[in-house]
Amino acid sequence: MEINNVLITDAVDQACINLLKENGINVDCKYNLPQEKLLEEISDYDGLIVRSDTKVTSKVLAAGTNLKVVGRAGAGVDNIDVKEATKRNIVVLNTPGGNAISACELTCTLITALARNVVQGAASLKAGRWDRKLYSGHEIYGKVLGIVGLGRIGREVAIRMQAWGMKTVGYDPIVSAEEAAKFNVKFLELDEIWPIADYITLHTPLLPETANMINSNVLAKCKKGVKVINVARGGIIDEEALLRALEDGKCGGAGLDVFEQEPPTNPVTLKLIQNAKVVATPHLGASTSEAQIRVAVEVAEQFIALTNRNQKYSSVAGVINPSALHSNK
Numbered sequence: 001m002e003i004n005n006v007l008i009t010d011a012v013d014q015a016c017i018n019l020l021k022e023n024g025i026n027v028d029c030k031y032n033l034p035q036e037k038l039l040e041e042i043s044d045y046d047g048l049i050v051r052s053d054t055k056v057t058s059k060v061l062a063a064g065t066n067l068k069v070v071g072r073a074g075a076g077v078d079n080i081d082v083k084e085a086t087k088r089n090i091v092v093l094n095t096p097g098g099n100a101i102s103a104c105e106l107t108c109t110l111i112t113a114l115a116r117n118v119v120q121g122a123a124s125l126k127a128g129r130w131d132r133k134l135y136s137g138h139e140i141y142g143k144v145l146g147i148v149g150l151g152r153i154g155r156e157v158a159i160r161m162q163a164w165g166m167k168t169v170g171y172d173p174i175v176s177a178e179e180a181a182k183f184n185v186k187f188l189e190l191d192e193i194w195p196i197a198d199y200i201t202l203h204t205p206l207l208p209e210t211a212n213m214i215n216s217n218v219l220a221k222c223k224k225g226v227k228v229i230n231v232a233r234g235g236i237i238d239e240e241a242l243l244r245a246l247e248d249g250k251c252g253g254a255g256l257d258v259f260e261q262e263p264p265t266n267p268v269t270l271k272l273i274q275n276a277k278v279v280a281t282p283h284l285g286a287s288t289s290e291a292q293i294r295v296a297v298e299v300a301e302q303f304i305a306l307t308n309r310n311q312k313y314s315s316v317a318g319v320i321n322p323s324a325l326h327s328n329k
Helices: 013-022 033-046 058-063 084-087 101-117 120-126 152-163 177-181 216-223 239-247 266-274 291-305 322-327
Strands: 007-008 027-031 047-050 070-071 091-093 146-147 166-171 201-202 228-230 250-256 278-280
Touching: 007 013, 007 033, 013 027, 047 091, 047 291, 058 084, 070 291, 084 091, 084 322, 091 250, 091 291, 091 322, 101 120, 101 152, 101 201, 101 228, 101 250, 101 278, 101 291, 146 152, 152 166, 216 239, 239 250, 239 266, 250 266, 266 278
Parallel strands: 007 027, 007 047, 047 070, 070 091, 146 166, 146 201, 201 228, 228 250, 250 278
Antiparallel strands: none
């Protein structure tokens, strides 16, 4: 594939730019471009690299008359119109493994913080109180962790929380029970997980099938006091249903890094964030220096692999629409 000029519209680590240039690809960095300006300029480029801020809509893809590939330096491609790109034979790729460890570690942090009321206790002490009895927690040893999504992140979470003594059960539509058993996760159907899980952690993309997966009906099937963690995508949890469950005591706590709207302005979301049982962070799952370098390098390596200019780089494991890739060969 001929890729000579690449536009980067969201801030990525310098390692991405350096690697592309070292392999003969011209790079222009134009961050925070208004949509109309992007529409004007995109036709000059063979490739586009984004993170979360740039929305690669059907209009952008139509204006990109020379566009061959769109890469997201991160997991998921919610901000890219993959269907339209495929129709136009534009390859869409991401870096699915680049932030796995960082997202996993934040998930584990939220689990332990919820168990021991770390955030609430720290805030209380800073405010001059000594609420030792109020913030008594519980051990996670022996508790059941339900993992929905057994991809890279879900597997890493399972391995780490097993070391804490948690019992891990999980579900993934494309992972077999035999495969799950290899990393000591007991495969169960979702309706088998809800009633037994003390903690539920979500590691799925946002798809029509997963939108509002955690809703009133599901929460009604769960243990009283169940704790829910979401470091995946906003929209997988019905935020209004979760808020009700927290308020009536059905849900014992939530660790939330992602929201339906970011940054949130919806009154329901804001009330959810303010709930005393919630530990909320502003989409920090991939916000580590290591993850930022890793995803930047991975997206550049895949662009170079597509050009076949450097035999050192041959993997395009992040391609979302292989049919577009085959059409470009």
